[in-house]
Amino acid sequence: MNKLLENSKGERVMFLGNEAIIRGALESGVQFVSTYPGTPASEIGNNFFALQKELKDDPKFLFEFSTNEKTAMEAAIGANFSGLKTLVAMKNFGLNVALEPLLPLAYTGTRAPMVIFVADDPGCHSSAQSEENTRPFSVLGHLPMLEPSDAQECKDFTIEAFAISEKFGTPVIVRITTRTAHQRALVALGELAPDRKINLKGEFVKDKRKYVTMMPRLHGMKKEMLAREEKLAQYFEKSKLNRVEGVVKGKNQPLGIITSGIAYLHAQEAMEELGVGLPVLKLGMFHPLPERKIREFIKGLKKVLVLEEMEPYLEKRVQRLAKDANCKLEIRGVDLRTQIGEMKPEIAAEMIAKFTGKKYTLPKFAPKFELPARPPQLCPGCPYWLVFAAVKKAVDASKVIFGGDIGCYMIGALPPHELYDYMFCMGSSIGIAHGIKKAAADQKVIAFIGDATFFHSGIEGLLNAVYNGSNPLIIIMNNDITAMTGHQPHPDSVGAVHPIPIENMVLACGVKPENMKIIDQGQSEEFIAAVREFVDKPEVSVIIARRPCKFVEKKE
């Protein structure tokens, strides 16, 4: 049996942070889960997908890999409005895609408990495009955001998030970063939600006043949302998710630390190493902040260190609170570190040492030898090798603009391919190709996109290019699976329950049948000829390079 389903309360199990999130949802009795894969959040979907297969004769929850994060969010909202306890999960960039339906959800509030899980990736271990910090979305959306530090907290905070959502009727965001998501540590199991004869049948009860976000009702909703936020702020003042460790002894303890998330763990380690014991305010949430608690904490201090990753959002809020709570307070933090990349224990140690006047030298690593860079490679036997090789044979690469997108084929930007001239976010290779062709019609553009990415958000770009009459060549890399994030299904993949052939989608977007070809890139002569012909077409053209990922057959 999957260890996520073990019902042995009190037993301690090694869980990845992401697994602990799942366990927390199962202990809370989650009924509907939707997600789109993206690392460092991918394990959420992968595990629920595996559990769904394991439990197929006795389902305990409904699960789907949605086509993108927006549809995952909308599916979750629909299920929630029909009364099901809901979890929706994604990586940081996914929240951008899902933002459109998320903001009105804060206005309407939820009907059943709902948790939105999001994983950021400081250091960009498995991310391109930006080092996005999703914290401000909580302020933007008036949404509570919890920030667990370790695996145990991942479980506990998820359970608490469902409870808060139930109590206040608002969706609750649980946000973590890579080193919490991919940290394996001991987690004490609680009881799985009792088998409620698991009623997965919801019912949408009509309530136009609640679910129709239109003026003039909308302003009423906003008023209610702000009131909820205010009540939450009061509630968080007393929440056990925040705690002060150590004593603030008035004038004898003039220094203190405010921290949350993974930075808290680094801070503890650093203090132990440096032999300093400062009082710590460990915050369990980013929004709404327990302002009174922070004011009380900083009131007796001369100096406070705010330890956080990336942008100093928490520090800025502490600065604001200090204005009336303790205007002489010296606030340190981002002046002692970089905003770029992830927090590390040695950086925390250096910051605390500088803050307390202890001696500590940040270890310098400046070897006199070259470090052998080993960029990721396409797997041996990956069908993408053939596409890149054929395209380079077909055209003079110096005279064509190549657009990349998000997936295994991002590797096409690296040696030995070094193909892409631009690369942005999911689905953008097509949308940007269209803009280039509009602005610089004489230049040739080839946009690459994977099949899963095409279904995620490439369709919109294709539709726009056809509708507005430009003519890039789009090569859809059809390997039958969502390869990079761990072989999840997509609408035209092996294992899709209701398959939608990708060529039907392309034609439905208005690409003319004579401007679309489906070719196995193994037929290299045919493939090369098609690229040469299509790159000069006056209309949008599409080549579907169809050959499965070499792991697809093994998996299924």
Add this chain to the structure above:
Amino acid sequence: MANKKNIKSKKEIKTEKNNKVFNCVIVGTGGQGLITLLEVLSDAAIKSGLDAKTSELHGLSQRGGSVEVHIKFGKKVFSPLVEAKKADLIVGLEMQECLKAAYFSGPQTQYLINKTEVAIPGKPLLAEEEIIGNLKKFTKKIEVIDAADICQKELGTAAVSGVYLLCLAAFKNLILLSPDLMREAIKSSVAAKHLEVNMKAWELAKKNAQ
């Protein structure tokens, strides 16, 4: 200290002086099964009654790139990341990758290196003497083991090189985990179909450690 919730406690904060944490970094290339090794080590640590934390990398790093994972165990582990220069043990499943792991090595660091190189496309393989020579600037404690070759010859597969190296470390007392617990940990961490050959790797390490 970590879980102390009592805000008003009059107790001074004391750091636990005896909280010696064992810091281990494992490096290699994508697909060498580093995450299984972490599971074996963390399981053995917990069976020893210790706290343990690992930090893993998933995603793009699985595509043949450099992989670096961390495991720490002791009475109480806070951060999942090993601090710069603080590794007690660095296990290298690929020799060239060990150079990058030098970031974590100080004079106390023991290297246990699998005598295997995986080529980086477009670059010549580095000579073993060059790699070891450079590592010696960081620590004297370097041991290169022909694990891949030994496992291939004796067990018919080099895939268990990592488990073999970890078991060897246990038998040689380079890691503070008992070989018997490592054996139990392998049983509970390795998939049934690969268990037999992994148990043989344990036996082989026992034999060769003497």
